Amino acid sequence: MGRGTLKRTQSMIENLRVAAVQFEPSMFAKDANLDALAALVEEAAQGGARLITVPEMATTGYCWVDREEVAPFVEIIPGPTTDRFGAIAKQYDCHVVIGMPERDADTDLYYNSAVLIGPDGVVGVHRKTHPYISEPRWAASGDYGHQVFATPIGRIALLICMDIHFVETARLVALDGAEIICHISNWLAERTPAPYWISRAAENGCFLIESNRWGLERGVQFSGGSCVIDQNGKVLASRDDGDGIVFARLTSSPMTADSPRAAFERRRPDKYLQLMTNPFTWNPLEFLRLYGISPLSAGQSSKVMVVQLRRHARTSVNLDQIEAVITKVMEHDKPSLIVFPELSMSGFEGTVPVAEPVPGAATDRLVRLAMRHGVYLVAGMAEAAGEARFNCAVLAGPEGLIGSYRKIHLHDEDLPWASMGDSWRTFDTAIGRIGILIGYDALFPESARVLALSGCDVIACPSALAGRFTGTHPGSAIRQSHPIPVSADPFHWHHFRVRAGENNVYFAYANRFDPESGRLGESGVFGPDTFAFPRREALVHDDEATATLLIDTGNLDTPYPTNVVRNKDLLKMRLPHHYAPLIKQ
Secondary structure (H helix, E strand, O other), rough: OOOOOOOOOOOOOEEEEEEEEEEOOOOOHHHHHHHHHHHHHHHHOOOOOOEOOOOOOOOOOOOOOOOHHHHHEEEOOOHHHHHHHHHHHHHHHOOOEEEEEEEEEOOOOOOEEEEEEEOOEEEEEEEEEOOOOOHOOOOOOOOOOOOEEEOOOOOEEEEHHHHHHOOHHHHHHHHHOOEEEEEEEEHHHHOOOHHHHHHHHHOOOEEEEEEEEEEOOOEEEEEOOOEEOOOOOOEEEOOOOEEEEEEEEEEOOOOOOOOOOHHHHHHHHHOOOOHOOOOOOOHHHHHHHHHOOOOOOOEEEEEEEEEEEOOOOOOOHHHHHHHHHHHHHHHHOOOOOOEEEOOOOOEEEEEEEEOOOOOOHHHHHHHHHHHOOOOOEEEEEEEEEOOEEEEEEEEEEEEEEEEEEEEOOOOOOOOOOEEOOOOOOHHHHHOOEEEEEOOHHHHHHHHHHHHHHOOOEEEEEEEEEOOOOEEEEEEOOOOOOOOOOOOEEEEEEEHHHHHHHOOOEEEEEEEEHHHOEEOOOOOOOEEOOOOOOOOOOEEEEOOEEEEEEEEEEEOOOOOOOOHHHHHHHHOOOOOOHHHHHOOOO
């Protein structure tokens, strides 16, 4: 078992027929589960599927209390279960991914495992690296890392359920050439296909085959929604509840310059070194104030607003527009932070923005507005610095010009005129620690991760991205507990909601509105917990408009973090010892 050596290509997977099996196993009924799974897998194989997945822990059920309870049902791999499905794989010349509890013969440790089986037997095993809350009762954390297996039908990676919460896992296998991610899960607590699944496929340019279980087990409601997702985040096929099979054919889809998938080739690994650290394993309030150098502010309740608008050809008109918006909203909404789109201050000549120095006349006007209204402002502009030009965002506040950030990841439209920025920037303000990304930066999951590891409470993202970063949901028959939504939703998936939740930050995404050039806006302010319902967010739809969210970056009077943006629960569970490939040039 190990990483393959083939380079990433589309040739082996083009027109590959695949199947995701959805199944509700029964606890203490392993033999019956295996019979039912074998029948479903064989049906999928007879239907022409050459790659078939079944859910996490599908052979036994999931909600085990301890090692003693699950002990009668664990197996060594290879063993009877893999032999049984190996016979099906051999008969139909296909590959099958099985979720099962594994026993290590040398250590007697148990693992939540996924095994890839081909016509010649076991191809490889993935042991879940990021256990969910229930699994430490009986399972050890996986010790195989994140592997890609070279097969005759393509380069395949395996991830299990919570593994995919972490941007690093799917990125690691994508960098190792994965074409298909087989993600098997016992996903719960939201309507599916889950936004995390869609984002991981889209930002890594991988097909994702998702087998999730459904049904109720020990009071836990699982979400179903098994599906197949293409490299651009499009759900090709899915089912809601019930046992069954989802078929799809993998066909390469066009890649646009603004798609998350296109951003993959423009990574800046030299800027991601902080990914190898894990500061939130310590009390972050103590860690961040170490040596008295960068303590977090006390934080507070504040209103954050994003403004979605068009950009005009003259700088003066853009600045007038910004001033008019600020004057209007400060009369009624009274936000503490307003974020405007990328290059929203700058006019343009042809396709090239008109650049000005920072500080300079444009920033002076922004500062006067911030000081007059007692508000923090983030706005994009083209910066002139000697002979160089930068795509820049400035932060002004009641105290004056606080700082600026130069875009690190350049889009096609930036390349003819802009130089790459060199460093991430964070700024401490009364409302909390603010980091800035600009548009295309945010398509790289490493960018927001670095800012989150720096202790940001809020990421402000002026943007001018084209294309869609959202997806709808028709509604689910799964009986989720209130207040988890099950109804139809035009914004079920929003890529930048995922960015907020996976980093435990507020994400203020202010996108340009210009439908003639494919810029659809879809701006919003998103809360730091993806699974908090009702959602803590405010969205702008298809118009020039604003959205405002009340945020809280404060902490109770205790030396320990009591706010998710300060504690960053998900970041604590990262495993940097696996992440070295993310920073290799």
